[in-house]
Amino acid sequence: xxxxxxxxxxxxxxxxxxxxxxxxxxxxxxxxxxxxxxxxxxxxxxxxxxxxxxxxxxxxxxxxxxxxxxxxxxxxxxxxxxxxxxxxxxxxxxxxxxxxxxxxxxxxxxxxxxxxxxxxxxxxxxxxxxxxxxxxxxxxxxxxxxxxxxxxxxxxxxxxxxxxxx
Numbered sequence: 748x749x750x751x752x753x754x755x756x757x758x759x760x761x762x763x764x765x766x767x768x769x770x771x772x773x774x775x776x777x778x779x780x781x782x783x784x785x786x787x788x789x790x791x792x793x794x795x796x797x798x799x800x801x802x803x804x805x806x807x808x809x810x811x812x813x814x815x816x817x818x819x820x821x822x823x824x825x826x827x828x829x830x831x832x833x834x835x836x837x838x839x840x841x842x843x844x845x846x847x848x849x850x851x852x853x854x855x856x857x858x859x860x861x862x863x864x865x866x867x868x869x870x871x872x873x874x875x876x877x878x879x880x881x882x883x884x885x886x887x888x889x890x891x892x893x894x895x896x897x898x899x900x901x902x903x904x905x906x907x908x909x910x911x912x913x
Contacts (some may be wrong), residue, residue, distance in 0.1 A: 748891040750792075753786065755880070780797065782876065794853060804819065805876065814826045825881055835882040844892065845882050852870075855876070856875075857875050
């Protein structure tokens with residue numbers, strides 16, 4: 748079963764110095780570390796270790812902010828009309844559908860359709876989500892991965908720094 752993503756939000760880490768004072772990073776005081784996908788049915792699917800430039804570009808697209816003066820590849824592509832048009836015409840959907848337990852890494856499948864030919868490409872999920880936002884196409888997460896992510900979150904909440912149960 749596929750679960751449709753209905754909203755996306757960045758996940759930020761607040762960073763403090765040795766003296767417990769807030770450290771300002773890049774003038775924002777927060778470090779982008781992941782993305783939170785809100786699913787139909789009020790579940791949440793989170794992905795961490797997302798490159799900061801991807802998080803920034805996703806937030807720019809979602810908020811409708813103009814690109815910065817100094818752009819990343821992602822912000823450049825997000826506002827490039829020809830690239831956007833090409834992706835809109837060929838991308839059908841994104842499905843986050845694999846999890847490698849040994850590495851803790853998710854994989855997404857980008858489904859493209861052009862002139863009756865269907866092509867599926869395995870991708871880094873945050874990059875696939877970026878393409879879907881650029882093109883305004885649907886994003887899905889398999890129920891199996893939602894269950895796995897909830898189990899992982901439950902395990903992390905039960906353990907202290909030394910792996911002891913609280």
